Amino acid sequence: MTNHQITVASLPTAALEARHFQLSNVPMPEPQEGEVLLRTILMSIDAANRSWMQGATYRDAVKPGDAMPTYAICEVVESRSPRLSSGDIVAAESVWADHVTRPAHKLQKLPKITPLSHLLSVYGIAGKTAFHGLLSVGQPLAGETIVVSAAAGSVGGYVGQIGKALGCRVVGIAGGPDKCAYVTDHLGFDGCVDYRAGGLFKALKAACPDGVDVYFDNVGGQILETTLPLMNERGRVVCCGAISQYDTDTPTGPRNLPGLVVVKRLRMEGFIVMDFAHNDAKATRALQTWVAEGKIKVSEDIVDGLENAPAALIGLLNGDNTGKRMVRVGPDPA
Template sequence: MTNRQITIAELPTGNLTPDHFKLNETEIPSPSDGDVLLRTVLMSIDAANRSWMQGATYRDAVHAGDPMPTYAISEVVESKSPRLATGDVVACESVWSEYVVRPAHKCVKLPTMRPLSNLMSVYGIAGKTAFHGLIGVGQPVTGETVLVSAAAGSVGSIVGQIAKALGCHVVGIAGGAQKCKWVTDELGFDACIDYREPGMGKALRQACPNGVDVYFDNVGGKVLEAALFAMNTKGRVVCCGAVSQYDTTDAPSGPRNLPGLVVVKRLRMEGFIVMDFADRDATALRALQTWVENGQIKVFEDIVEGLENAPSALIGLLAGENKGKRMVRVGPDPEGVQ
């Protein structure tokens, strides 16, 4: 049997294209003592994938010839560790590949929660990022105004719904009238601003008449610049990502109103990585499950079929195609999992 794997053919210097990737066939790897052989079921597609091609971040840089890193849900098909057994379903750092070998101690055995895809979206990396960023960093209070960029995306869509569940006034920022309508009609945001339309500052003032107390930033650049003007004194800016800077031929640009507005308004800007809050994951999951069961969080997933479609799935995500959490299905759910 052979193993299909996608590697980086060439590092991009501008917009990402399918030519930057190569689909290869290799031998299925064999686990050594302490390792497990995993069959990939679902792979997370995130804007961070693109940022890793720009150099070292919170993880090592990706180089030409490397398999594309990802976060995946997989089934154990062979184990050489007492930690895990054949048939276990696990989550771990992986690569764009049908089969991988990973140290068993770096894999997390997942609960029997169905559908399995929910463990990638609302109960997985997207939901935990939204919860920890908003609750742990933003610390919203009932009645405050929460502004969320990339509001239709995997993280932003959940951030806004959590803020509504907490009793906040929630305003989203998204691209296009249709997507903005979806954010208000389906996700329940109080308003949504189309960043592609001129006059974002005026639109923010109208949608946030009492100013912004918490801004959850997924895009950086000009959107962050506009949001800073709308912030209230002692507001909190949660820095989760900067997708506007990842895939562009333009020189990266930051807000021109830094550090001035941070000083004048005494703002707190804080970046985070979801793994920073791993010790609070159980709390996050209890809250997320409660909100989903109560209908306060609707789960939206965007599942692309086939490993070979992972490059186009990432390119589409960077262009704002997705609504909710985007992932790629590489293989079927384990037997008995529906």
């Protein structure tokens, strides 16, 4: 029995392309003592996948020949550990493949939530990143103004909805009129600015007449530079990602640092979701409550087929997703 796997054929120096990946058949892995064999159900597709190809970050750099790393929801097929049993659903640091083996002690057994895709979106990486970043780093108060870039994306959409649930005014930044309409009409933001339409500073200033108290930054670069002058004194900038910088060999940064940070006494802080894992249970309870109350709408963008993972990542980097993007490799258990 063979196993399908996607490896990195070569590292890109500019835009990521399909030729940078290779789909191949490899032997079916066999679990050793203390390990389990996993069947991949869903794989998370994130801008971070691209950043790992640029060099070491909070994890080792991805090199040519490596199977592409991912966060995945999997089913235990065979267990050689008392920690897990066949049929258990787990979260795993995995790779783009049909099957993998992993040490049981490094896996997280997941609760019974249907559909399983919600464990990658609202109750998974996307929702928890939004919750922890906004509350623990941004620390918004009711009545404040929050601006969110990549507002139609996997994290940004939840940031805005959480902000609304907390009593804040929320303005999104997204690419194109359709996405902006989705952000306001479906997700309930108070406004959304189309960065592709030109005149971003003027439009954002008009949408935030009282300035910006919290900016949740998913893109970096020019949009971050444009937003900083609109920050109020003691404003907070939550640095979650820099998707505008990942797919180029000539990254740019804000030219108005550190001047504006000093003059406005701003606080800029980066984070990754694992920093606040100790608060994950609180995040899940809050998110489940808001979903049940209709204050958060779950938005998912699911691409079918392991072979389509490269196209799914390339599309994400080009902004063609709405909501949390993931790849379905196999069906949910019956």
